[in-house]
Each structure stands twice: as structure tokens, then as C-alpha cells.
Amino acid sequence: MRRYLAIAALVASVLASTTSARVAEEAAVIELAAPRAAAGSESVELAVTTGALPPGARLALSTENGEILGAVAPYAPGSRSTTATVPVPRSAIVDGRLRLRVEVLEPGAPPRPPRPGEVQRLELMPRSE
Amino acid sequence: MTALFHAAVTRRRFLRTSAAALATSALPSVAPAQGARFRRFEISDPGMPPRMLDSYKKGIREMLNRPATDPRNWYRNAFLHVFDCPHQNWWFLAWHRAYIGWLEATIREFSGDTEFALPYWDWTKTPRVPAAMFGDVLDPNNAAFIPTFAAFKPQFDAPVTALWAAFSPAQQDVLAQRGLASTADFWNAVAAAPAGMFFEQPAARGLTPASPDLDRTTRATVALPTIRSALRTANFAGSANGRDAAGFASAQAASHNDQSREGILESQPHDNVHGAMGGAAHNAFMVSFLSPVDPIFFLHHGNLDRLWDVWTRRQAALGRPTLPQGADLAAWSSERFLFFSDPSGQPVAKTSAGDYAAMSVFDYDYSSGSGEDEVPPPGTPVAAVPATRAFSAQITSSTIGAGVPAGGVAQVPAAALEAAAPQAPPRVAEVTLNLGPADQGRRFRVLVAPAGGGNPIEAGGITIFSHHVHGPTTFTVPLPENLAVTAAAPGASVPLDIRVVPLEAAPGVALGPRERATATSPQVAKITVRTS
Numbered sequence: 001m002r003r004y005l006a007i008a009a010l011v012a013s014v015l016a017s018t019t020s021a022r023v024a025e026e027a028a029v030i031e032l033a034a035p036r037a038a039a040g041s042e043s044v045e046l047a048v049t050t051g052a053l054p055p056g057a058r059l060a061l062s063t064e065n066g067e068i069l070g071a072v073a074p075y076a077p078g079s080r081s082t083t084a085t086v087p088v089p090r091s092a093i094v095d096g097r098l099r100l101r102v103e104v105l106e107p108g109a110p111p112r113p114p115r116p117g118e119v120q121r122l123e124l125m126p127r128s129e
Numbered sequence: 130m131t132a133l134f135h136a137a138v139t140r141r142r143f144l145r146t147s148a149a150a151l152a153t154s155a156l157p158s159v160a161p162a163q164g165a166r167f168r169r170f171e172i173s174d175p176g177m178p179p180r181m182l183d184s185y186k187k188g189i190r191e192m193l194n195r196p197a198t199d200p201r202n203w204y205r206n207a208f209l210h211v212f213d214c215p216h217q218n219w220w221f222l223a224w225h226r227a228y229i230g231w232l233e234a235t236i237r238e239f240s241g242d243t244e245f246a247l248p249y250w251d252w253t254k255t256p257r258v259p260a261a262m263f264g265d266v267l268d269p270n271n272a273a274f275i276p277t278f279a280a281f282k283p284q285f286d287a288p289v290t291a292l293w294a295a296f297s298p299a300q301q302d303v304l305a306q307r308g309l310a311s312t313a314d315f316w317n318a319v320a321a322a323p324a325g326m327f328f329e330q331p332a333a334r335g336l337t338p339a340s341p342d343l344d345r346t347t348r349a350t351v352a353l354p355t356i357r358s359a360l361r362t363a364n365f366a367g368s369a370n371g372r373d374a375a376g377f378a379s380a381q382a383a384s385h386n387d388q389s390r391e392g393i394l395e396s397q398p399h400d401n402v403h404g405a406m407g408g409a410a411h412n413a414f415m416v417s418f419l420s421p422v423d424p425i426f427f428l429h430h431g432n433l434d435r436l437w438d439v440w441t442r443r444q445a446a447l448g449r450p451t452l453p454q455g456a457d458l459a460a461w462s463s464e465r466f467l468f469f470s471d472p473s474g475q476p477v478a479k480t481s482a483g484d485y486a487a488m489s490v491f492d493y494d495y496s497s498g499s500g501e502d503e504v505p506p507p508g509t510p511v512a513a514v515p516a517t518r519a520f521s522a523q524i525t526s527s528t529i530g531a532g533v534p535a536g537g538v539a540q541v542p543a544a545a546l547e548a549a550a551p552q553a554p555p556r557v558a559e560v561t562l563n564l565g566p567a568d569q570g571r572r573f574r575v576l577v578a579p580a581g582g583g584n585p586i587e588a589g590g591i592t593i594f595s596h597h598v599h600g601p602t603t604f605t606v607p608l609p610e611n612l613a614v615t616a617a618a619p620g621a622s623v624p625l626d627i628r629v630v631p632l633e634a635a636p637g638v639a640l641g642p643r644e645r646a647t648a649t650s651p652q653v654a655k656i657t658v659r660t661s
Contacts, residue, residue: 043358043361045358045374045393047372047375047390055323055411056404056407056411056416058346058401058404060346068345068346068349069349070349070350070355070393070396070397070401071346071347071349071350071397071401072396072400073400073401073403073404073405074400075216075399075400075403075404075416081388082217082388082391082396083217083375083389083390083391084390084391084395084396084397084400085374085375085390085391085392085393085396085397086393086396086397087354087355087358087359087393087397089354105346107407107409107410107411108409108410123372125372125374127362127363127374128363128374129361129362129363
């Protein structure tokens with residue numbers, strides 16, 4: 001439970017600079033607010049900054065309903081941080097909010113919530129198309 | 130003779146293109162680039178001449194058999210990726226275009242197939258390792274490859290030492306930036322897995338003929354919606370540390386040895402396909418920077434290069450830039466790639482990123498593949514992406530004290546602050562703070578008000594959260610939608626007073642006595658207002 005709270009505090013504090021984030025009550029599900037409604041010619045991206053992950057680990061990102069949005073698989077060996085971009089379909093954003101499930105996929109282990117430091121930033125951003 | 134030769138090629142091309150169009154009938158028919166000498170086919174395309182894979186195998190075998198002192202040796206060619214490959218920055222695509230282009234030319238030379246062109250792997254269409262890539266030397270678990278690190282290192286130890294002694298100062302500088310200042314550093318990196326990058330057989334590739342499928346998560350990252358999202362990215366590269374889109378080619382960086390932000394193309398299909406090749410145990414050359422040992426590397430990157438071409442044609446059809454603009458183009462183009470060799474084993478003359486901006490450098494094109502439907506017909510009227518304008522504030526007080534705000538005033542045209550068009554980029558204030566370690570966990574409000582008595586409006590907050598809090602860090606806050614401004618005269622500017630106001634530490638982050646005592650360190654270094 002403590003680790004979920006740590007994630008919640010991390011994400012909420014990081015996102016406070018640009019979005020009004022609220023952490024969902026469910027473990028490892030995070031609610032992100034889009035900074036504003038995407039216009040007709042815009043799409044939405046999720047910027048993800050990871051911390052150091054175990055060897056071979058990926059960060060899987062999906063909606064609360066299980067739709068896979070993408071994954072962050074750090075490729076540079078020894079990289080302490082990767083900032084990646086994941087497209088977010090408009091259908092995943094309800095009332096200006098995205099309920100996001102974040103899991104760490106490690107070889108030979110069941111999916112687990114991230115530990116403190118493994119996710120450093122999650123930010124929804126509109127993007128011109 | 131030349132005219133006859135080209136006529137024959139053109140007819141063959143027509144037949145192949147027709148077959149390819151039939152095979153991908155779900156995709157709209159798009160005319161290939163005119164005049165390209167070579168065509169790269171999707172590996173399962175029935176229009177691909179069967180000899181292409183035979184030529185690839187022959188070339189690989191020749192390269193595997195070259196002495197370790199020859200830069201055209203297969204493993205020596207893979208070393209280039211360890212020495213010099215850019216990732217997480219805007220040279221990602223150009224460098225890999227050069228890399229696969231020179232490899233293709235070398236295979237052409239060694240195979241004797243003067244029309245050889247690398248196939249590509251359209252993982253969107255076929256989200257599994259193509260069956261042909263398990264055949265013969267197309268699989269790094271084949272006996273023609275060196276099976277163990279114990280057998281590998283003795284063959285390459287002396288040649289690597291000689292190579293290091295021959296590197297130019299400029300090359301040594303690149304290697305030092307990548308933590309490869311010495312041969313000892315190199316061998317630490319290229320050690321046996323899991324400590325290093327060398328994956329011994331039978332773990333040279335994790336996916337097998339019995340289990341060739343990309344995993345479920347990776348399939349989502351190569352699915353058409355993701356590819357379309359990548360192709361719809363409007364900019365080539367975002368700024369290094371900005372909050373704009375990272376860009377189709379990933380974001381800007383100071384050099385190709387630095388890491389910045391990954392765009393969708395690099396972070397989703399590129400990274401995840403590399404990782405997925407390791408299978409459940411995550412064992413494969415492809416998961417490491419020694420990934421070009423696996424011949425599928427060049428088919429994977431061929432598809433990424435094809436998508437760069439699709440994006441370029443889409444941008445051109447929409448009247449948008451296809452490369453960085455202005456000073457950015459000069460910076461991008463002049464980056465030096467110093468390690469490539471030509472088919473004769475000599476250093477190449479084309480050493481600048483700009484040399485690889487267009488496919489004409491290697492005179493090839495691609496058969497149609499996934500994402501092609503994102504290219505609108507020429508002349509399609511589409512509104513251009515609105516440009517943004519930046520206005521720097523004059524800092525009036527820089528030191529944020531305990532309860533003491535700091536900030537500055539930016540002169541912004543009133544018209545730029547009026548209600549924005551729906552497609553306009555967000556209007557933001559970028560606030561750069563000089564931070565110290567004691568600032569971790571601190572929070573600030575950002576208030577904006579027209580100077581001269583207007584009530585301040587809360588624009589957003591800043592929370593310092595990083596393991597490495599040091600130096601200038603820029604935070605972006607949106608300007609309030611209800612920021613009413615009145616210009617003194619039509620077309621005049623209005624002064625926006627932007628203040629950074631300290632708050633308590635973030636919830637759950639307790640400041641110790643030392644932090645409390647020094648919690649006055651942030652300096653407002655810069656404020657920029659960015660509008661459309």
C-alpha cells in the first residue's frame with residue numbers, strides 16, 4: 001500500500017506543474033486531467049519519463065478498461081531515465097480525464113505496480129496534427 | 130545500353146508494384162518515387178524477387194567470414210552501433226538511414242547482386258518474426274555465427290586494440306562521451322550477457338520458429354492506430370527540454386551522443402520491437418546495442434526508415450516542413466557521423482547528418498506498406514500548423530524568499546492573448562528556476578496579472594520533484610483562459626506580470642532543518658511567454 005501511495009504522491013506532485021492530476025483510489029490506477037480539451041485538429045499524447053528500471057523491464061500503460069495504450073521499453077543500456085511518447089486515443093479520455101493503469105512488466109515475473117522512482121513523470125499534452 | 134537497362138528495370142518495377150498493390154489491396158495505391166535505382170520490398174510481399182533473401186544470406190556469410198581486422202566483418206559492422214548510434218534524439222532516423230544504407234551497399238558488393246536492396250519488416254502487417262528470418266544465416270543462432278563470448282573475444286581482442294589506436298581524436302571524443310574511452314570500457318560493455326551485450330547461442334534471439342509472435346503489449350505498439358499517431362506528428366523534432374511534442378524523429382539534443390525525448394515512433398514500435406525480440410526471458414542481441422548482430426535489425430530499421438519516408442511525403446502534401454527549419458536545420462545537418470565505412474572498407478565521404486536527409490543518397494524507395502494511407506493526395510487543403518511566438522520577460526526580482534515572490538514582466542501583443550483558435554497551440558509561460566538540492570519537494574504558485582493594477586490570476590503550480598535537482602530547470606504553466614487584457618492602442622502590447630510565489634513543501638515531503646534553513650535558494654532565471 002505504501003508503494004501505491006508513493007506513486008500517487010510522485011505523480012500528483014510532478015503533474016501539479018501543468019495539469020490538475022488526481023490519484024484514483026484504486027491501486028496503480030492514476031487519473032490524469034488533460035490540460036484543456038483537445039481541439040478538432042489535435043490529438044493527445046502522454047509523455048512518460050521513467051527512472052531506472054530493472055534489466056529487461058518495460059512500463060506498460062493501459063486504460064482502466066484494459067486497452068493497451070503503449071509501453072516504454074528503455075533501449076539504451078544503462079540508461080537511468082527515458083522520456084517516451086505514447087499516443088492516447090480520444091475515446092480513452094472521458095470528461096477531460098484519463099484513468100491510466102501503469103504496470104511494470106519484468107521477464108519471468110507477473111506484472112506489478114511501479115516502485116517509487118520508476119516513474120518520474122506522466123503528463124497529458126494536446127498535440128497539433 | 131544504359132537506356133535499355135533502365136527500361137527493363139522500369140518494367141520489372143511495374144510488375145512488382147502491381148503485385149505489391151494486389152498484396153496490400155487494403156491500402157490505397159500510391160505511386161512510388163520516380164527514378165529510384167533500388168526498391169526495398171516488404172519481406173512477405175510476393176512481388177519481392179526471391180533472390181533478395183538469398184543475396185542477403187550470401188552477403189552476411191561473406192561478412193561473417195571476413196577477418197576481424199576488416200571493417201566489413203559482420204561483427205565489426207555491429208560495433209558501429211555500439212560506438213555511435215544516436216537514440217532519444219533527432220538524429221535517430223538519419224544515422225540509422227546511413228547505417229542500413231552502407232550495409233546494404235556492402236551486401237550488394239559481397240553478394241554480387243547488383244540490384245540487391247534490403248527487405249523491410251512491416252510489423253504492423255505481420256506482428257511476428259517473418260518465417261524466412263529463421264532460415265540459415267538470417268538467424269543469429271545459426272552455426273555460422275560465433276556461439277559464445279569465450280570464442281568471440283580472442284578473435285576480436287587484438288583488432289579492437291588496433292582499432293582504438295587508430296581512432297582519430299574526433300572519434301575518441303565521441304567514444305569518451307559514450308563511456309567507451311578505452312578498450313577496457315568496450316569489453317566491459319561487450320561482455321557476455323547478462324552483464325554485457327553478447328548473447329550466447331541459443332539465446333542470440335529469444336523469439337523462435339515455434340514462438341515467433343510479438344507479445345500482446347508490443348503488438349499494441351506496432352498496431353496501425355499507433356503508427357498513424359506517429360505519422361500525424363506535425364513537427365520533425367521538439368525542443369530539448371520543452372513541453373511541445375517530442376516530434377516525429379524525437380527531440381533535439383546538443384549532440385547525437387546525448388539523450389533527449391523520444392517521439393512515438395522511437396518509443397513505441399522501435400524500442401518495443403527491440404525488446405520483444407528477447408522473448409519471455411529477454412535474451413537476444415536485439416535487446417542490446419549490439420543488436421545489429423541479428424540480421425533482422427536491418428529489416429526492423431528499414432521499416433522505420435520507410436515510415437520516415439511516408440511521414441515526409443505526408444508533410445510535403447500538407448505543405449508542412451519535412452526537416453528542421455532555419456538555425457535548427459543547420460545544427461541538425463552539420464552533426465558529424467564519423468564511423469561509417471563504404472563497401473571497399475574505406476571511411477565514407479558523407480559524414481554529415483544532412484547528407485542523409487533524403488533517400489536519394491542511396492537511390493532507393495519502398496514498396497507500399499502500413500501507414501501509407503496517411504499520405505493525402507497532393508494539393509489537399511489543410512490548415513498549416515500555427516506558429517508560436519515567444520516573448521521574454523524582464524526579470525524584476527529574481528530571488529524567491531520565504532514568502533517572497535519573484536518574477537518579471539513580459540510585453541505581449543494584446544492580439545496574441547485574445548481567445549485562441551481551437552487548433553492553436555496552448556499559450557504558456559515558461560519559467561526557468563535555478564535549483565539546488567535543497568529545493569526538492571518545494572512548491573510554488575505562478576500568478577499572472579496585467580501590470581498596473583490588474584488582479585493576479587493563478588496560472589498553475591510548480592513542484593520540484595527530481596532525484597537530481599541542480600541547475601536551471603524550466604517549468605511550463607498554461608496562461609489562464611480568462612486573462613482579460615486591454616491594450617492602450619490597437620496593436621499595442623500589454624505588460625504581463627508573472628510571479629512565482631513559494632508554498633509549503635509537497636504533501637508527504639518533509640523538509641529537514643537543513644532544507645528549511647536553505648529554502649530560499651531558487652532564482653528565477655528566465656520567464657518566456659509563448660503564444661500562437
